[in-house]
Amino acid sequence: MHEVSAILAIAHRDFVKLLRDRARLVSDFAFPLIIIGVLGTSLQAGFGTPGGFNLLTFVFTGVLGQTVWQSAALGVISLIADREQDFSQEMFVSPISRYSIIFGKIIGESLVALPQALAILLFGFLIGVPLSPAVLLALLPVAFVVAIFGGAFGVLVLSNLKSQQSANQIFPFVMLPQFFLAGMFNPIENLPWFLDILSRLAPMRYAIDLVRDVYYAGHPEPVRVALLDAPTNLAIIAAMFGLFMLAGTTLFVRSERNR
């Protein structure tokens, strides 16, 4: 009970921080809107439906998955900033499990990612992405799963970093390639073999594919868009989540105490 309380309190803190940080609220919403609004509509205008499916909805679902996943991952990495401001010391001297601290942080950052998901859905609706109420309802829990998964990935990245500066430097290399490897706005069905291997290793791929599973179940296209079915994606996500949490937390705690 104590651990649950602690997890809730840590998550609560992150959410409160978001609400008080106007600049972050604005920047959180700006990027996905630009991608969907500019890229999605221009791709659709330029190429139409080359793969047999609507590019706007393809980019829309990709951005939804990517944004939520990345937001949670980045949020968890903010534990580094906490460390630099000496706030994480306060958490790490407390008698709760290290896993609870990390898990509370993941839940908190996932809650922070959810308003972004809502904003993207609203924006999609405004620019004419078909969204039935059933799909809308189903996408919210999916967004939460995706966020938690992204948070766990953040823990893994975090455990190998020393400072916020190194986090800023490494992030383009960890995140940007995944935009393409995960098929955020480009189909990845026919990649050359080496890119295909990398793509299958990119965790974001399964997050985006799960979003597409759910979206295209409600709004079918003439061809199959998602690569794997939802249960398979969920199973892969669960396995990766467990691995990231275990390895990430262990490494993080070790590097904190074994200086």
Added chain:
Amino acid sequence: MIQVVDLVKRYRKAQRNAVDGISFEVDRGEFFALLGPNGAGKTTTISILTTTLLPTGGSATIAGHDLFTEASEVRRMVGIIFQRPSLDQNLTGEENIRLHAILYGVHSYAPAFRLMDAAYRRRVGELADLLGIGREVFDPVRTYSGGMRRKLEIVRSLMHDPKVLFLDEPTAGLDPPSRRSLWGYLDTVRRARGTTIFLTTHYLEEAEQADRICVIDDGRVVAYGTPAAIKAELVDEYVVVDADDRPALLIELTRLALPHSGAGPFRVPLDGRRTHEVLRSIETPLSVVQTHSPSLEDAYLEIVEKPRA
């Protein structure tokens, strides 16, 4: 309460030990000061004792719990005020306190102050009033002065009723009035709760109030004991006397059983005697009288300013 034996810490890639085999004990309810210059190993020691850092060697227990195998029990019993404030600037004072109280399992989570249990609300009020931040406790920490932040950290650290309160250079960056009132509050807390206080500082006058002092330099213990004992050990008090009739003075010093050294002038260690008594007992007319009586501060500076080997 705290036992430390041969503690060693060498940071990764470091050339020498930051803490190099220190040992000491702290009793229950004691006010203990770990004194030393910057870089002596104080923060390293306190990080190990609060379980955020693993040592390279040695052992340590707090209230019988091993620091390394029973870290969770130890964490429950200790409170710490870090060298640099570790408050969340985005939250109000009360929100910082609330997070702490929940992390330590003292109270259960509720999303707002009004929804927290009555015991919590009463306690926050009492402690905040005690430290004189009763009105500001609901303001964002961002708006606090340095002194108020320290007070808030004290309130926070007392929420789980720690048996040992660690303070790592708590007065760094505080102006003299805040510094003085901080000591006043700590004293109040100690009397009211019997909390063991473990202080690190590089200010001698702060350590002089302690029951026991451990002076470290370069990761090693240089002196250890009560302030009086340390003073006796470190401070060399003596009088130098001489007379035109040196043989007579020498005979008299021997007759009076006053220890002395030198062939004239003679150095007479005081060993607790008063200078005045020593001088009055000597009847031979003196031509030279010099007293040597450094303060504890002089002695401390002598230790920490000596060139490193």
